[in-house]
Amino acid sequence: MNIICRIFLPLLLTILLSACGAPESTPTNAVAIPDYADPGIIAKGLDYEIYRDSVEPIFLRHRGGFVGSDTSCVACHTSQANAPLGLQPLTEENRSVFWTEEQSRQNFENVAKLVNPANPELSRLLLAPLAPAAGGERHSGGIFWNSTEHSEYQVVAGWIATGNPEIGADPVADLDFEFFRSCVQPVFVNPIDNAMPCTECHGGEFATPPPEGSYWTEAQSRQSFEDLLYLIDPGRPESSRFLHKPLHPEAGGDLMHNGGRRWFSADDPERLALSDWVRGEAAGDQCPPALQFDYPPRL
Numbered sequence: 672m673n674i675i676c677r678i679f680l681p682l683l684l685t686i687l688l689s690a691c692g693a694p695e696s697t698p699t700n701a702v703a704i705p706d707y708a709d710p711g712i713i714a715k716g717l718d719y720e721i722y723r724d725s726v727e728p729i730f731l732r733h734r735g736g737f738v739g740s741d742t743s744c745v746a747c748h749t750s751q752a753n754a755p756l757g758l759q760p761l762t763e764e765n766r767s768v769f770w771t772e773e774q775s776r777q778n779f780e781n782v783a784k785l786v787n788p789a790n791p792e793l794s795r796l797l798l799a800p801l802a803p804a805a806g807g808e809r810h811s812g813g814i815f816w817n818s819t820e821h822s823e824y825q826v827v828a829g830w831i832a833t834g835n836p837e838i839g840a841d842p843v844a845d846l847d848f849e850f851f852r853s854c855v856q857p858v859f860v861n862p863i864d865n866a867m868p869c870t871e872c873h874g875g876e877f878a879t880p881p882p883e884g885s886y887w888t889e890a891q892s893r894q895s896f897e898d899l900l901y902l903i904d905p906g907r908p909e910s911s912r913f914l915h916k917p918l919h920p921e922a923g924g925d926l927m928h929n930g931g932r933r934w935f936s937a938d939d940p941e942r943l944a945l946s947d948w949v950r951g952e953a954a955g956d957q958c959p960p961a962l963q964f965d966y967p968p969r970l
């Protein structure tokens with residue numbers, strides 16, 4: 672989806688801008704608008720109107736602050752910010768911000784990927800904002816609902832129930848721990864020229880340094896793996912912050928990373944090899960050439 676946005680949005684803008692620059696030009700039909708009346712395109716049979724009128728406002732709701740669960744979902748979850756959900760950047764017009772009908776349709780398609788009509792309470796969309804104590808999952812965005820009784824939880828659950836109960840969750844890619852331990856983790860201590868290793872700044876998180884002169888213990892690797900998973904959208908390398916932050920902005924990476932850049936092209940062989948893993952397609956301890964390091968020493 673991000674790729675589509677990256678390619679088509681600039682194209683669309685170019686068309687719009689050139690149309691504005693030349694008011695007398697005739698309208699162009701170059702951009703095909705999907706036929707949303709086609710029932711085949713309604714994601715998982717979910718009700719679009721309920722989505723637009725009741726669910727989408729939840730993403731937009733201002734929560735009084737600027738950090739964690741005091742912010743609106745959209746503050747973190749636009750397709751640009753590379754957190755799952757892939758909401759469209761808001762349109763600003765006459766001092767108000769909103770999603771156009773077209774954008775809401777796009778949001779609907781993206782959000783539908785995170786729901787499971789066959790098993791509504793197992794929907795990622797319901798589990799992330801819910802407190803772990805109430806059965807939710809750890810969420811970098813924080814806790815928004817203390818219990819399943821929360822009115823927003825109820826609204827979202829009600830919407831998911833409109834979906835086709837035969838249709839379940841989109842499969843979530845399984846990331847292999849062995850491959851992480853053998854092939855991914857050494858990336859954090861093998862900097863490129865003139866750069867600092869990731870361990871220097873992310874040592875307390877996913878990039879724990881190895882014990883001096885030896886390899887990470889299994890437990891250390893396990894902890895780093897768990898921490899790194901929160902920076903990954905399994906199956907979707909384009910929306911995984913792990914692959915986005917260290918990529919140069921001119922190659923489509925994040926506009927800001929205090930740690931500098933490791934990849935200057937999206938097709939950097941190391942990044943491609945890591946993408947295979949994020950897609951769930953790399954497993955085991957046999958590392959591809961781009962991920963072979965001598966340091967730290969293996970026992």
Ligand code: HEC
Pocket residue numbers: 729730738739740742743744745746747748754755756785795796797799800809810811812813815901902903904
């Ligand atoms: C402060 C930033 C922030 C806010 C605010 C935020 N999120 Fe998130 N959210 C994230 C990040 C980062 C991730 C990816 C890592 C993770 O799963 O914690 C994420 C992950 C998710 C996921 C995917 C979980 C999974 O299964 O992988 C869902 C669904 C989600 N958020 C929904 C929401 C909703 C709904 C709201 C508003 C009620 C919200 N988020 C508010 C940052 C935020």
Ligand code: HEC
Pocket residue numbers: 858859867868869870871872873902912913914916917927928929930931933
């Ligand atoms: C000089 C310190 C420094 C180094 C070295 C560094 N980073 Fe960072 N990184 C930061 C800081 C500070 C942030 C948070 C602010 C920002 O996004 O720039 C960050 C943010 C991130 C994030 C987003 C984290 C989140 O919670 O959203 C990722 C992913 C990341 N870095 C990956 C890496 C990787 C991979 C490496 C090694 C190749 C690396 N960084 C090296 C300082 C560093």
